[in-house]
Amino acid sequence: AVKNNIRNLIQTNPGERFFQPKLGIDLRKFSFNQINEETLFLIQNEILDKMEMWLPFVEVRNIEVKTDDTDRNRLSLNVEFNIKQDPNTLDSVQIEITDTTEPSTGVVGY
Numbered sequence: 001a002v003k004n005n006i007r008n009l010i011q012t013n014p015g016e017r018f019f020q021p022k023l024g025i026d027l028r029k030f031s032f033n034q035i036n037e038e039t040l041f042l043i044q045n046e047i048l049d050k051m052e053m054w055l056p057f058v059e060v061r062n063i064e065v066k067t068d069d070t071d072r073n074r075l076s077l078n079v080e081f082n083i084k085q086d087p088n089t090l091d092s093v094q095i096e097i098t099d100t101t102e103p104s105t106g107v108v109g110y
Contacts, residue, residue, distance in 0.1 A: 002055075002058060002081070002083060002091075003091065003093050005055055005058075006051070006055065006058070006079060006081065006093045007093055007095060009023070009024065009025060009050060009051065009054055009055065010025050010027070010047065010077065010079075010093075010095055011095065011097075012024030012025070013025075013026055013027075013028060014026055023054060024050070025046055025047060025050045026046075027043065027046070027075070027097055030042070030043055030075070035067045035075075040065045040066075040067075043065045043075070043077075044063045044065055047060075047063055047077070047079065048060060048063065051079075057083060057084055057085070058081050058082075058083060058084070059081060059082050059083070059084050059087070060079060060080070060081050061080040061081055061082060061090065062078075062079075062080040063077070063078070063079050063080075064076075064077070064078040064079075064080075065077055066078075074096060074097070074098045075096070075097045075098075076094070076095075076096050076097075077093075077094065077095045077096075077097065078092055078093070078094050079092060079093045079095075080092045081093070
């Protein structure tokens, strides 16, 4: 359930949830930016800030943001975390973000 909560938070854009307009992380704003170390750092901070706000029971251990060398418009995220009540259990969520439409799913952006 926690993995799904993290995925949903990262893949939701602010304004998509009707009664929670601030829920989500606006990663699309980085889609057309120059991806460099500063941008990757900003993405990591954005994820950390929103997770602290919306998922306070989750402790983020590491966030890895990488770009694909062949497709600079694709970001790969790996979030390592544990639940604060169970600090010995480490788990991770991997998400790929693109700014194109995936032909198999028809989903724009994720």
